[in-house]
Amino acid sequence: xxEMRIVDAINAAMARAMADxxxxxxxxxxxxxxxxxxxxxxxxxxKFGADRVLDTPIAxxxxxxxxxxxxxxxxxxxxxxQFLGFLYATIDQLVNHAGRLRTRTRGRLTCPLVLRAPxxxxxxxxxxxxxxxxxxxxxxxxxxVVIPSSPARAYGLLLAAIRDPDPVVYLExxxxxxAGHEEVADDGAALPLDTCFVLxxxxxxxxxxxxxxVVETMMAAGLLASQGxxxxxxDVATLKPIDMATIVASVRKTGRVVVVHEAxxxxxxxxxxxxxxxxxxxxxxxxxxxxxxxxxxxxxAKLERHYMPSISRIMTAVRETMPSEIPA
Amino acid sequence: MQVATFAVxxxxxxxxSGRTVQxxxxxxxxxxxxxxxxxxxxxxRTFDTKAIALQRSSRIxxxxxxxxxxxxxxxxxxxxxxxxVLLPSxxxxxxxxxxxVTPTEMFLxxxxxxxxxxxxxxxxxxxxxxxxxSQAPHAVGVALAMKLRxxxxxxxxxxxxxxxxxxxxxxxxxxxxxxxxxxxxxISNNRWAxxxxxxxxxxxxxxxxxxxxxxxxxxQVDGNDVIAVRHxxxxxxxxxxxxxxxxxxxxxxxRLSDHTTADSAKxxxxxxxxxxxxxxxxxxxxxxxxxxxxAWSDDDECQLIDESTAxxxxxxxxxxxxxxxxxxxxxxxxxxxxxxxLEGQRDEVVQGHHHG
Ligand SMILES: Cc1ncc(C[n+]2csc(CCOP(=O)(O)OP(=O)(O)O)c2C)c(N)n1
Ligand SMILES: [Mg+2]
Numbered sequence: 001x002x003e004m005r006i007v008d009a010i011n012a013a014m015a016r017a018m019a020d021x022x023x024x025x026x027x028x029x030x031x032x033x034x035x036x037x038x039x040x041x042x043x044x045x046x047k048f049g050a051d052r053v054l055d056t057p058i059a060x061x062x063x064x065x066x067x068x069x070x071x072x073x074x075x076x077x078x079x080x081x082q083f084l085g086f087l088y089a090t091i092d093q094l095v096n097h098a099g100r101l102r103t104r105t106r107g108r109l110t111c112p113l114v115l116r117a118p119x120x121x122x123x124x125x126x127x128x129x130x131x132x133x134x135x136x137x138x139x140x141x142x143x144x145v146v147i148p149s150s151p152a153r154a155y156g157l158l159l160a161a162i163r164d165p166d167p168v169v170y171l172e173x174x175x176x177x178x179a180g181h182e183e184v185a186d187d188g189a190a191l192p193l194d195t196c197f198v199l200x201x202x203x204x205x206x207x208x209x210x211x212x213x214v215v216e217t218m219m220a221a222g223l224l225a226s227q228g229x230x231x232x233x234x235d236v237a238t239l240k241p242i243d244m245a246t247i248v249a250s251v252r253k254t255g256r257v258v259v260v261h262e263a264x265x266x267x268x269x270x271x272x273x274x275x276x277x278x279x280x281x282x283x284x285x286x287x288x289x290x291x292x293x294x295x296x297x298x299x300x301a302k303l304e305r306h307y308m309p310s311i312s313r314i315m316t317a318v319r320e321t322m323p324s325e326i327p328a
Numbered sequence: 329m330q331v332a333t334f335a336v337x338x339x340x341x342x343x344x345s346g347r348t349v350q351x352x353x354x355x356x357x358x359x360x361x362x363x364x365x366x367x368x369x370x371x372x373r374t375f376d377t378k379a380i381a382l383q384r385s386s387r388i389x390x391x392x393x394x395x396x397x398x399x400x401x402x403x404x405x406x407x408x409x410x411x412x413v414l415l416p417s418x419x420x421x422x423x424x425x426x427x428x429v430t431p432t433e434m435f436l437x438x439x440x441x442x443x444x445x446x447x448x449x450x451x452x453x454x455x456x457x458x459x460x461x462s463q464a465p466h467a468v469g470v471a472l473a474m475k476l477r478x479x480x481x482x483x484x485x486x487x488x489x490x491x492x493x494x495x496x497x498x499x500x501x502x503x504x505x506x507x508x509x510x511x512x513x514x515i516s517n518n519r520w521a522x523x524x525x526x527x528x529x530x531x532x533x534x535x536x537x538x539x540x541x542x543x544x545x546x547x548q549v550d551g552n553d554v555i556a557v558r559h560x561x562x563x564x565x566x567x568x569x570x571x572x573x574x575x576x577x578x579x580x581x582x583r584l585s586d587h588t589t590a591d592s593a594k595x596x597x598x599x600x601x602x603x604x605x606x607x608x609x610x611x612x613x614x615x616x617x618x619x620x621x622x623a624w625s626d627d628d629e630c631q632l633i634d635e636s637t638a639x640x641x642x643x644x645x646x647x648x649x650x651x652x653x654x655x656x657x658x659x660x661x662x663x664x665x666x667x668x669x670l671e672g673q674r675d676e677v678v679q680g681h682h683h684g
Contacts, residue, residue: 033596034523057493057529058460058521086459089495124389124440127458265673294673296662301389301440306655306677313680 004184007177009151013158027054028080064090071113084119085128098167099142111167118174124301132262138240144168145240149214156191173212196246202232205256210236220314255285256321265292289317336536340550344608346616353559359623369398372422374636383589388439396584399610403557415467415485418456431643461494471509482510482568490521501542508573512564518583523596539576551579552610
């Protein structure tokens with residue numbers, strides 16, 4: 001066991017996968033001697049050499065396309081895109097190739113690649129460095145989208161993503177890369193994909209979230225407890241496909257749900273989750289509430305706080321799901 | 329059978345010690361013109377030093393220094409007319425200052441306030457482009473608009489050595505060639521793309537030759553010789569405005585600083601190489617030439633430093649004193665008119681502000 005932060009856990013998972021399987025290689029901008037701009041690949045080039053840790057030119061479409069070719073050859077590429085804001089150039093490769101190579105060739109060629117990128121706001125970053133556009137990626141058939149929210153889940157889910165036979169976009173909540181640490185066993189054990197994690201059990205309301213918003217949501221759950229509201233918190237973890245069974249079972253118990261995400265409201269995955277709950281008979285006993293980013297360009301540092309979902313917005317939303325029961 | 333041959337020419341007027349290696353272009357025979365270029369480079373470096381200090385004290389955010397690259401930015405801007413349009417990357421502080429963006433506006437931008445990109449002049453210049461190379465196609469569009477309206481103007485697009493690996497840049501050069509668009513692409517080759525050295529970026533011998541595949545001329549210039557930058561970009565612009573089509577100018581310079589204030593270049597590059605590069609830096613070079621020709625004195629230097637520092641300090645004070653933008657600004661510029669459907673979100677942001 002070792003104390004790890006999310007950034008350490010991701011690094012440890014890659015090192016473990018590379019040690020276990022020589023087909024695993026890492027490629028991306030500045031992933032070599034620099035160890036990536038967030039130091040996530042720190043030390044990998046020393047351990048595994050420049051043949052397996054490739055600094056690429058600045059060419060995101062190329063990085064993703066090369067990863068498709070490597071994967072089709074049976075390699076296990078982990079491609080890093082420096083920030084989610086620069087990943088959009090890879091969408092052509094994801095939609096037109098990675099997500100459908102298996103389907104197109106009826107399984108003759110496949111695409112076991114991982115595309116990693118830090119995402120999300122709240123760190124007073126430059127333009128294009130704060131977005132949370134996971135829903136765009138979750139819309140792509142044939143691609144999985146995974147977002148960890150703790151060191152242990154970062155480790156286990158990345159190993160699962162690397163070993164998965166299909167393409168996985170693995171988005172890293174950079175605001176909490178170094179926010180906290182916990183004991184993580186570097187034992188090579190993966191966690192299941194396509195599975196939600198219940199972080200806290202409760203009877204009155206289900207809070208569904210992922211990524212860095214897990215922090216605010218857990219804090220809200222703690223405050224709600226002191227007000228006599230017992231909240232269950234679910235970390236969705238795999239955003240495509242979503243493990244609705246776990247969410248439905250929880251809401252069947254609580255009858256109330258609030259979805260919290262940093263991404264903009266319209267077309268965000270909160271809408272998908274709400275729709276899937278509405279499709280179930282007799283599950284919801286109150287209105288669904290979503291606490292999300294707004295339908296606007298993420299503001300730069302000076303106004304960013306007005307965009308980010310806050311604990312108080314989560315608290316308000318919870319009360320709105322149970323209007324008749326709890327006085328404001 | 330050889331079907332085509334190509335050549336890339338390198339241009340330089342001043343060597344690193346400030347000695348002329350060939351007769352200077354006409355504009356450089358006026359000492360006041362050279363002094364103006366010199367003052368602009370010093371102002372740029374003064375801005376840079378202040379910006380780094382402000383970042384260290386958390387008054388602005390992450391900032392990309394242009395230390396050592398002042399001649400590229402100042403030289404290309406000096407070659408432009410007010411009517412031309414600049415599409416910068418994010419390290420062209422010297423070009424923005426020359427063209428009239430105020431240091432206050434620039435602190436505002438780097439401080440994380442969108443109003444910094446709403447500079448009073450020059451109104452048609454593009455804001456900084458953080459997604460690498462993505463502004464290159466815009467420059468072709470801007471140039472095409474000028475051409476279609478038969479205006480004798482041109483666009484200048486600046487990006488780094490790393491950016492030349494992007495598809496956007498290759499696509500832009502190619503389209504510019506197709507349409508003979510009046511655009512000059514200036515590659516600010518500072519030898520590094522964060523930790524990736526120029527040699528690892530492409531197997532091509534020069535970056536200027538990327539132009540050749542697009543059917544347009546590509547030249548190399550000593551990017552630490554402001555006279556050469558001003559001259560070569562000036563000729564390219566002159567040709568472009570007169571219907572001669574696009575050009576690529578690769579300016580060879582060196583990033584003497586970290587990539588940004590969030591970077592630590594010691595992790596990946598040899599400090600001896602940086603010390604060597606200091607010997608080529610542009611400001612000392614032009615000063616040596618000017619003093620050697622009796623066109624600059626120690627008194628001039630002291631006065632310039634004092635004036636530049638005072639101007640930049642004043643700009644920082646103005647930046648500190650700016651009223652913060654209201655929370656409603658988060659929605660105000662999203663569309664020409666905020667759709668009714670979004671008014672609720674806007675109101676929530678504005679009200680959220682009142683009760684914290
Ligand atoms: C499309 C894209 N990919 C990655 C980045 C992250 N990034 C910011 S600056 C930079 C290096 C740019 O190198 P170069 O083009 O040589 O310009 P320089 O920074 O040296 O001025 C990178 C990779 C980005 N901003 N945009
Ligand atoms: Mg560079």
